[in-house]
Structures are given as structure tokens and as C-alpha cells.
Amino acid sequence: MQAKPSAAAARRGEGYAAFHRLLLAWYNRYGRKDLPWRNTRDAYAIYLSEVMLQQTQVKTVLERFYVPFLTRFPSLRALAEAPQDEVLSAWQGLGYYSRALNLHKAAKASAAGLPADVEALRALPGVGKNTAHAVAAFAFHQPVAVMEANVRRVLCRIFAISKPVEADLWEKAAALLDASHPFDYNQAMMDVGATVCTKRAPACAICPAQAICRGKDAPELYPAAKMAKKVPVRRETIWVLRNEAGEFYAAARASRFLGGLYQFAQSDAEATGLRVGKHHFARAHGKTLGVVRQQYSHFTLEADVMLLEAGKAGGKDWYGPRALLGLPMSMAEKKVMGLLGLSGGGGDG
Ligand code: SF4
Structure with a gap:
């Protein structure tokens, strides 16, 4: 059911009525209305799509993850109980x-x-302002503006802002919102950003925001390009410990980064030995399997992978190859599994 916009919310969009009409007409004709999360009233399915889309492209989410995840966990309750x-x-x-x-x-x-x-919604773990607004607008038709990366760029260009300040941009987003059609308006703004006002080749001649856009004469100036940050390289050693029963040591990470995913033993690159439980392993007894490289957002991992025979070590945290393949692991561990010939992955050297 569509929430009625408050008088204040409706007033904020005043002055943009012609733009709203053009945008809705454009959306009706060119909008990506076949996306599955736009064709459901299930708030959980919409929320799931928003979380997946936070750092992953529509194409990848659509082709490989959204439907399988929903099939495995069809409701919030099913997910909660898993x-x-x-x-x-x-x-x-x-x-x-x-x-x-x-x-x-x-x-x-x-x-x-x-x-x-x-x-x-914002009080839920991992739900920031944009995700909360997206779920509120798309699942509950609340009159709030969405501002993901594409919309952010469109707003910077419409208002000719080269160095955006987050709070100001949210105010602009609210001022421009069509509070009577929050679902279609927000979806349309995202589609304009993804398909018309693209980063490198904005097509101003066919843009529904052309009449109100202050940045259209030099869209490349808005927002100003950021200097690319140099990502540090972290060098480590991954120790693949294999006991005489053919089991491998792997433990769930307790850290915030990749927390919950299983990893082989790891140390800094220079360590000459490693202790796991009561057992000590020396690098000198290991066999080098190769090098694994993995790019993360804030660093690049470059790890030598060593295989060590662990004799009678075993018990909790030791897994046979089949069980190991069933554990949730990050891409770096998958690559190590490739070096071991246990999966389709592979090292970089
Ligand atoms: S007119 Fe051009 S710069 Fe302005 S929003 Fe449209 S595509 Fe982007």
C-alpha cells in the first residue's frame, strides 16, 4: 500500500512537477522493470536485493546469487533459523x-x-541510510529518496556539485523527490544513472533531467574525480597442514574482516614456524605449493602457500577433503584449494 506523503514532503518536490512527469514517462518506456526485486511485494526479497547490490553489480546479483539465495532461504524466518x-x-x-x-x-x-x-530499519545491523530508504521506498512506498552511487552522480550533475557534502546531497535528494511516486521515482533515478547519466558518457540529449540539469554543459566536472588510493600489499604465508589421515586444518575466523569464513593457518610472510594447538611446525619442513594473490578493497594479499605433513595432529578443526569443500571460505582459500587439486580454483604462481 502506498504511504501518503506528508504535506512537507509533497512541498519539497514542488517546482519539479514537469521533471517528475518526464521522468515517470521515461521510466515507463525505458525502465528496467523486469528486475525480479521490482516485481515483488515481499519486503524481505527487496531488502535482500538491496544488501546484495550494495557492493555487487546488478548483472552478477541477477545471474548468480539472488534467486539461489532466495530459494535456499525463502523467508526472513528461514534465514533467521539457518x-x-x-x-x-x-x-x-x-x-x-x-x-x-x-x-x-x-x-x-x-x-x-x-x-x-x-x-x-536503520537500527538493523548493516543497514545504512541508503539501504533503509531503499527498503522503505520500494517495499513500503514511503516518500523517501534513495541515493546509491548512480543517483549520487546524477544529483551532483543536476545541481552542479563538484565536491559533494553528504548531508547537503541528501537534502537535495529529498528536495527533488516525487513524494507521490516514491517507488517509480527512485527506480527511475537509479536507471537514469545506470543507463543515461553514465560516469564516462552521459547522454544529455536523451535525458529526462535535461531541462533542470545545471551540470549538463560539463558533466565530467561533477562530481570531481577522486585521486585513486594506492592499495598496500600484505605478504603472508598460508600453512596447509595435512595429517596422516588426509585431513586438513581449517578454522573459522573470529575477526571482523571475513569473520565466520574458514581459513587455513596463516602467519606473516617471514615466520619460520607456526604453533597450532600443541603442535609446532617448521617452515623448513614444508613444501611450497605456489603463491596466491587476492585483491580486497583495502589491501592486496600475496601469500606463499606451504604444505606441511602434520602426522598425528587432528581432532576439532581438522577436515577431510569432502568436508573441507563444504565449508564457507573466501576466494583466497578457494585458490589454495585449487593448488591442492581439491577444486576448480588455482593459484597465481
Ligand atoms: S542532462 Fe546530462 S549531466 Fe544532466 S543528469 Fe542528464 S545525462 Fe546527466
């Missing part, structure tokens, strides 16, 4: 695993149903 390892396994390949952990926690906190209110 073990964490299963949720992480279903998320494998999407990266940014804290999203899956937060999604799981949020499902546990609201298994009976998601709240419609923006502030209540």
Missing part, C-alpha cells in the same frame, strides 16, 4: 561477507517481519 555456516556458504563468491553476517543478524532480530519505518 546456521551461520550455511548462510556464508550461500554468500560465497559475492564477497564483503560482513553483509551476509549482518543480514543473518537482522533476520534474527526481525524474523516476524521488517519494519516499514526508516529509523527502525
